[in-house]
Structure formats: C-alpha cells, structure tokens
Amino acid sequence: xxxxxFIQGINRRDTEAYKQIYxxxxxxxxxxxxxxxxxNGTSEDIVQDIIVNIxxxxxxxxxxxxxxxxxxxxxxxxxxxxxxxxxxxEKYLEHLAQTYxxxxxxxxxxxxxxxxLFAIIDRLPTRCREIFLLCMDGKKNSExxxxxxxxxxxxxxQKKRAMAYIRExxxxxxxxxxxxxxxxxxxxxxxxxx
Numbered sequence: 001x002x003x004x005x006f007i008q009g010i011n012r013r014d015t016e017a018y019k020q021i022y023x024x025x026x027x028x029x030x031x032x033x034x035x036x037x038x039x040n041g042t043s044e045d046i047v048q049d050i051i052v053n054i055x056x057x058x059x060x061x062x063x064x065x066x067x068x069x070x071x072x073x074x075x076x077x078x079x080x081x082x083x084x085x086x087x088x089x090e091k092y093l094e095h096l097a098q099t100y101x102x103x104x105x106x107x108x109x110x111x112x113x114x115x116x117l118f119a120i121i122d123r124l125p126t127r128c129r130e131i132f133l134l135c136m137d138g139k140k141n142s143e144x145x146x147x148x149x150x151x152x153x154x155x156x157x158q159k160k161r162a163m164a165y166i167r168e169x170x171x172x173x174x175x176x177x178x179x180x181x182x183x184x185x186x187x188x189x190x191x192x193x194x
Contacts, residue, residue: 003064010067011060021051029075036079046078048142052152120169124162131155132162 001009001020009017026047033043050071053059061067121129127148134144141159145152 007061007064007067010054013055013058018051018055021054025071026051029071032072033075033079036076037082042082043079045140045142046075046082048140049152050074050078052142052145056151056153116170117166120166121162123169124165128158128162128165131158135159135162 001017006017006020009020029047029050030043033046037043037046053074059070061070121132124132130148131144131150134147139147141152141155144150144155148155
C-alpha cells in the first residue's frame with residue numbers, strides 16, 4: 001500500500017489501513033518512546049493509546065507527512081507527560097511521608113489494609129468497581145477497555161473516580177501502605193488525576 005492510499009484509508013477508517021499503522025509504526029514508535037522512558041513497558045501503552053485515539057477520535061490527515069509528524073509528536077508528548085506525572089507522584093509520596101506520622105507496621109498488616117480497601121471498593125458504583133478491580137489485577141487501560149467493550153477514555157475516567165473516592169474515604173495514614181499493597185497499579189494512578 002503506497003503512502004497516499006494509506007492516508008486515504010486512515011481518513012476513511014479502513015481497518016486494513018489501521019492494521020498498517022501497527023505493521024509500519026508500532027515497533028519504531030515504541031523504541032522512540034523508550035528513548036525518553038527507558039525500557040519499562042510504559043512505551044507500549046503510550047503508543048497503543050495514540051493509535052486507539054486516532055481511531056476513536058476519527059482523525060483525518062491532510063498528508064502522509066502530517067500523519068508521521070502527528071505520531072512522533074504524540075509519542076514524545078505522551079512520554080514527557082508520563083515523566084512529569086512520575087515526578088509529581090514522587091513529590092507527593094515525600095509529602096505524605098513528612099505530613100502523616102508513620103504507622104507501626106506491627107499494628108496494621110496487609111490483610112487489614114486490604115479489608116479496609118475492599119470495604120471502600122465495595123461501595124463504588126458497579127462499573128467503576130469492576131474497572132478498578134481489573135486495574136488492581138495489573139491490567140492496562142487498553143486491556144480493560146477491550147475486555148469490557150468500553151473506550152479507553154471511559155476506563156481512565158472511571159479509574160479517576162475510583163481513586164478520588166478511595167483517597168477521600170481511606171484513612172490518610174494508610175495511604176502509603178496502600179501504595180505498597182497495590183504495586184501492580186501505576187503509582188501516578190493512586191496519587192494524582194492523570
């Protein structure tokens with residue numbers, strides 16, 4: 001498929017053209033993102049989110065060069081936003097450590113934290129709870145969206161709502177332990193609205 005036919009296919013939302021995005025660009029965009037982030041798996045999430053966003057937003061491009069520019073700029077911006085959020089998360093952890101007195105770990109074990117956490121999770125609306133539990137199982141936004149037949153934006157919104165509710169209802173002195181026991185989730189999801 002030549003470049004002009006390829007772009008026309010993207011603009012028509014042709015599935016074969018979208019398959020070509022993965023065939024032509026996925027690996028190279030992941031490597032490009034890894035230049036910013038290192039090899040931590042986040043690069044793949046960023047690239048997948050960008051490609052899905054092109055489809056869901058029904059984007060059109062005036063030329064092949066405009067398409068390539070969009071891809072590379074989006075990957076760079078996604079990587080830089082991720083790094084920015086990581087810096088915010090680290091600062092927030094430092095703030096928590098300084099603000100709240102540490103708990104004697106002999107007083108509270110992981111089981112107790114999970115019990116409290118799940119009591120709060122049980123009060124979430126059904127779809128919100130379902131998404132959050134899948135997230136705790138280590139599933140990525142794109143995997144959850146596929147499994148539940150939702151858009152990635154819906155998944156992200158529901159995760160934000162769940163985290164806001166949990167932060168509001170969980171005793172603040174337990175937050176730092178919550179980070180430890182939910183290590184499968186991205187730290188930025190626990191700390192900030194991303």
